[in-house]
Amino acid sequence: MLSEFKTNAKILVQGATGREGQRAIEFMKNYGTNVVAGVTPGKGGQEVLGVPIFNSIKEALGKVGPVDAVSTYVPPPACLSAIKEVIESEIPFIHLITDGVPYQDLASMVKLCRDNNVQFLGPGSLGVLTIGQGRVGFLGGTDPKKDYQAGEVSIISRSGGMTNEVAHYLNQYGIGLRTMIHLGSDKISGANVGEAINALSQDKQTKIIVVFEEIVNNDLSDLAEFFSKQKLNKPVIISLTGISRNIMPEGVSFGHVDALLKGDSNLLNKNIGRIKSAGVVTVDSYEDFVPAIKNLSTY
Amino acid sequence: MKVYEFEAKKILADYQIDTPAQLNFFASKDDISKNLEYPVIAKVLILSGKRGKRGGVKEINSFEELVSFYDEASAVFASEKPLGILTEKMAPAGEDIYFSISYNKTGPILVINQSGGVDIEASKLASVKIPIDPLTKKITSKPAVISRFKLKGFTDKVLKCFFEQDCELLEINPLRIGQDRAICLDVKMILDDRAGFRHRERQLTKTNKNLTERELVMAEINSNPDFKGSPCRYVELDGDVALLLSGGGASLIIFDALVNGGAKPGNYSEYSGNPTKEKVEALTRIILSKPNQKGLLIAGGIANFTLIDETMAGIAKALADVKPNYPIVIRRGGPNEKIGKKIIMDTAVKHNLDITWLSSDKSLKEACQYFIEKLK
Numbered sequence: 001m002l003s004e005f006k007t008n009a010k011i012l013v014q015g016a017t018g019r020e021g022q023r024a025i026e027f028m029k030n031y032g033t034n035v036v037a038g039v040t041p042g043k044g045g046q047e048v049l050g051v052p053i054f055n056s057i058k059e060a061l062g063k064v065g066p067v068d069a070v071s072t073y074v075p076p077p078a079c080l081s082a083i084k085e086v087i088e089s090e091i092p093f094i095h096l097i098t099d100g101v102p103y104q105d106l107a108s109m110v111k112l113c114r115d116n117n118v119q120f121l122g123p124g125s126l127g128v129l130t131i132g133q134g135r136v137g138f139l140g141g142t143d144p145k146k147d148y149q150a151g152e153v154s155i156i157s158r159s160g161g162m163t164n165e166v167a168h169y170l171n172q173y174g175i176g177l178r179t180m181i182h183l184g185s186d187k188i189s190g191a192n193v194g195e196a197i198n199a200l201s202q203d204k205q206t207k208i209i210v211v212f213e214e215i216v217n218n219d220l221s222d223l224a225e226f227f228s229k230q231k232l233n234k235p236v237i238i239s240l241t242g243i244s245r246n247i248m249p250e251g252v253s254f255g256h257v258d259a260l261l262k263g264d265s266n267l268l269n270k271n272i273g274r275i276k277s278a279g280v281v282t283v284d285s286y287e288d289f290v291p292a293i294k295n296l297s298t299y
Numbered sequence: 300m301k302v303y304e305f306e307a308k309k310i311l312a313d314y315q316i317d318t319p320a321q322l323n324f325f326a327s328k329d330d331i332s333k334n335l336e337y338p339v340i341a342k343v344l345i346l347s348g349k350r351g352k353r354g355g356v357k358e359i360n361s362f363e364e365l366v367s368f369y370d371e372a373s374a375v376f377a378s379e380k381p382l383g384i385l386t387e388k389m390a391p392a393g394e395d396i397y398f399s400i401s402y403n404k405t406g407p408i409l410v411i412n413q414s415g416g417v418d419i420e421a422s423k424l425a426s427v428k429i430p431i432d433p434l435t436k437k438i439t440s441k442p443a444v445i446s447r448f449k450l451k452g453f454t455d456k457v458l459k460c461f462f463e464q465d466c467e468l469l470e471i472n473p474l475r476i477g478q479d480r481a482i483c484l485d486v487k488m489i490l491d492d493r494a495g496f497r498h499r500e501r502q503l504t505k506t507n508k509n510l511t512e513r514e515l516v517m518a519e520i521n522s523n524p525d526f527k528g529s530p531c532r533y534v535e536l537d538g539d540v541a542l543l544l545s546g547g548g549a550s551l552i553i554f555d556a557l558v559n560g561g562a563k564p565g566n567y568s569e570y571s572g573n574p575t576k577e578k579v580e581a582l583t584r585i586i587l588s589k590p591n592q593k594g595l596l597i598a599g600g601i602a603n604f605t606l607i608d609e610t611m612a613g614i615a616k617a618l619a620d621v622k623p624n625y626p627i628v629i630r631r632g633g634p635n636e637k638i639g640k641k642i643i644m645d646t647a648v649k650h651n652l653d654i655t656w657l658s659s660d661k662s663l664k665e666a667c668q669y670f671i672e673k674l675k
Binding site: 023027099100101102104107108111112139141158160169172212285286287 | 406432494497549554599
């Protein structure tokens, strides 16, 4: 699901009758996603935009058969038990939109998913979209059909707004898109930038990967480590944002939740060096993606 | 939230974790008891670190000495608005180490360093880092340092406290290794605010003394269940440009562009997700209430699902009421953008406000450059 959103992939929505769940079903369906079932305990028998609602995942799967992924819209206190239900149902992919899940619960979810080989996108993720094939979540906004043209560039970001912003910007300059992945930006997360790059490396139709990355309290050690071990099979361009962190008071959360201001500039610069020497192109701002892409011999 | 040391120590005591004896808290000079058994260790109650180095911790031998420590510490730490002082008995001698549980990117982790009492980043000794299984709530290996300092029972109790209390950080530094037990001389406890729904009965001293008046109002709105939707952030800064930003990533780009362009932000504020119009209106009112601002930038990326009409309706209501006379620039796209723009521009006409709505074809950086020009 991270390498591409496959046409006709079957999606089950958890928390389907709530405000965000209903909107998500609308967003997914209007982009052609095959939403086969919704689950809200106690609301079984209802329908949301023609999608049948069940009381449990087990009940839903009994009726509609296996699904490829679950997209979750339940409030923070209910997330851990919701994720456990998905894992027990042996569904291979979870997308979780919810923000503000207690750290203890998040750590448990990440561990459970890892132990059971379930791919976990989130928390706080707006989803994945592959142009012309469908999407899970809200990613791409109201009308991606109108807004985006198909192409060969895939986008990875921990910021939802910026995934969409970058997509618009590339589109404005005539650069077509393949897949957009919003990872979410919590302190403890499922899929990270490295995993997303690995996934997109498997997709033949992705020719170029662009990554919007933040360097507030992120010394890029993980990415530097990833690139030093991973051989890239396609060009990767990364924009690094957050240089103005120095004017903020210490301890203030800036940018995303995990972006507490506490950075080691020397280590950051060293890691940027390591990333560059692995053949990755780094740019200062997402506007610079356009010339960087056009400069590539493969473009 | 951060927990004051005397309250953190009481929580530890509930788990039979040893802390120095005879803990007392005095909120004012008049409260100081005349019946203490000296010597005691006295500490000023503030929330920032390196207190010892700055004279905030002292061995005291008499009531008179304690009163003068109170006066000195109140003066030295005035800017941090101390809550008062605590006193406790001196712990028996022994080796001091560093012991903490926190979360890293993959989950909970126990860190032990054999040089206790100092800044852990400055320690020359390597730390032992042991991942904790969040499901069993146990450490995944038993390094030699745990048996060497006889910390097995202690570690179990601290782990129980950490998870039951939903801590985000529990740092014991120094941990005094005594003859027969380990004693927590100082404790830094940060509770996971997100888990507040599991601890509604908890009553702790609020640690918001260092917030500005406006930041306090924002904190109150965020904790008020009547204001539904994602929390809004407001941090006051020294500059003269008001900001109302949306999206974590976009707010960073905008900040970078403004600072690089020479503008001085008067605040950092940000909302994401789908806050209600009432909440966005409240945030806007807080931003507009700061005096001596030269302009207001309302900006964010092209939203995926934040409703632009809903959020702009909140902003428009505050603008119509306060009627700021400085230039306002807006750059924002997303669901129901056209309706949002109409709401704002109708307000501008009706109240004669200087508002420019930029198209999303202008990048965030270009929008910031436009705004900076407008300020001149």
